[in-house]
Amino acid sequence: MNFLAELRGRLRTALTELIPSDVMTDVGPYAEMLKPTQDPKFGDFQANCAMSLGKLLKKPPRDVATDIVARLKLDDLCDAPEIAGPGFINLKLRTDRLATEAVALIHDDRLGVVAVPTPRTFVVDYSSPNVAKPMHVGHLRSTVIGQALDRVLRFLGHRVYSDNHVGDWGTQFGMIIYGYKHFRNEAAYQTAPVAELARLYRLVNQLSDYHEAVKTATALDAAVRLAETALSEAQRQLAANPKDKDAPKAVKKQEAVVAEAKAAVNSARKKREAIDNDPALQTLAAAHPQIAELARQETAKLHAGDVDNVALWKAFIPQCLAALESMYQRFGVKFDLTLGESFYNPMLTGIVDDLKSRGLARESDGATCVFVEGNAAPFIVQKADGAFTYATTDLATIRYRIETLHADTALYVVDARQGEHFQLLFATAKAMGLGQLESRHVSFGTILGDDRRPFKTRAGDTVGLESLLDEAIARARAIVDENDDGKKDGPELDTATRADVAEIVGIGGVIYADLHHNRDSDYIFSWDKMLAKTGDTATYIQYAYARVRGIFARNNIDADALRQAGGTILLNTPAERQMALQLLRFSEALSDVVVDYRPNLLTQYLYDTANSFATFYEQCPILKEPDATVRNSRLLLCDLTARVLKTGLNLLGIRVAEKM
């Protein structure tokens, strides 16, 4: 049972009785004001509606509270409600009811989580890397948050399509095709095709950047001089008018412009030097002066259906997808659909025609654009050269999700930086009659390094996801080894088990560290914090699980037999009561996650559960307990704790180990 939902239902009934329907037709929002307390001294739940209702009904809030309490039928669930302060109604669940509900969990595979009565069809669109490039740390949050939401929605009984909207059709393919045609190392391609394709992509990119850097060198220098002139002018203004409030601001701003211009010059210089210092690259650069333009033409040819390029593309794609798949296996992620950009290609002309015929799109500077009210930037659906953009693809995707998948809600688990794009996308979709799909940008912040700049390797390169996980596992392994070697009765894990535990702890740590932050915030990446044995980490929770399982294993207690044998649960101490209550709130935690798509509410719940367990475990003897009924009750609580922790962690994509 979800106590919160049940209590709100009861409150709703009472409010409907109390308030005449001509005063208020929907008491729902007031019933929602029943919430868990933040402090146990106020009980388990509190209803906060009497204060605002007092205003509305022109009665003292405490009188309203009294009226509500008189109509609330809660005898079977709660002790007598208490009215406190200005009109808070404090509720405390009956301990005997907690005990019977806890017993009900023992035989419930779903641990008290009732499937939603009206399932919706969700598309969860996440991860979405470019298939031509290896995944990097920039794909971590989308993958991790997306899969957690995916699993939680499913567990709650919704229909879910997880969809990996991969980039398999964009300009990067022109670059790869160009690279393949001119620079391919056939032997390397045969043995490790994806690595070779990635090399070709980087090479073509590097050569294009080189020519661009050479071409723009004078312009970049000029921009610096211009910015410096503007800066000295701003400084002169400041000196002349020290009282001008805006003058210091202008100086600061110009300083930023100068810094930015210099950074651009530096970055261009680095790109030139990389080639200039390498004779082999120099030769290549000289031989391919038009490389950027020619690569673009390869993309255009691919899109136009050129036989050779399409054949190459068809050869590349399965290889690229297989490489991604091995990454997803490490995370335990499975997609129902992998409908990339190329899938929607045949629908794009229709989208643009539709927009034109509805009078929504028009020409501007040669491009076909939708101008959305209140937004200065256009939503470009077709470029001047005739190519479509990701805006067009995204519109086609929405139409497909409505017409073919019959989706009710689409979640886009994508970087916050694309907020404007989604605003324009959703507004345009609505304008063209695709508003029935509830679309939601589930945005998230950036992962930062110690320096508060986006997380990079020491050399300044982006961090590959593969190596990130490898390092997490290696660090976890060192901890596992140290711990196991230090055990009082000698090591207990063999090499294979240690490797297994290291992987579970390492990857779990990475996932948990990401999910336990509010997704809106940027966060600073820290190996030490993520794998710490104490504190709010996956390891701590995984260890709580292993402790429970250890009791059963070491004493040859069979959990299944224990459940089958039944028995009662006794909640005679505060720690036991708190433990049972916490376990019974699992359902509430999962519902909370889905309200605003925030997995951190589940990490918080699991950490609290592990903490409640630590207290219970400390205060309540289990095997030493002489009374067989109490002992059995405590074992049942232990078993339930293990199941909730395991199920909860699994919903976040984190595995558990029986021994650590």
Next chain:
RNA sequence: GCAUCCGUAGCUCAAUGGAUAGAGCAUCGGUCUUCGGAACCGAGGGUUGGGGGUUCGAGUCCCUCCGGAUGCACCA
């Protein structure tokens, strides 16, 4: 210039318009000759960037200023 997000303990972060703003780390101090130690309990630490406003009640909503991040026409 316009837009979005952020500013909370020394540090890293939570907080669904509710009562005395919470965790973890770090610091300091306790408990335990363990059924089970990668243990547990406690303390100190805050004008929630500043100032206005709405509200019975604001870290949360609105306005404004300060400070930071990000994005803004043919890459996705």
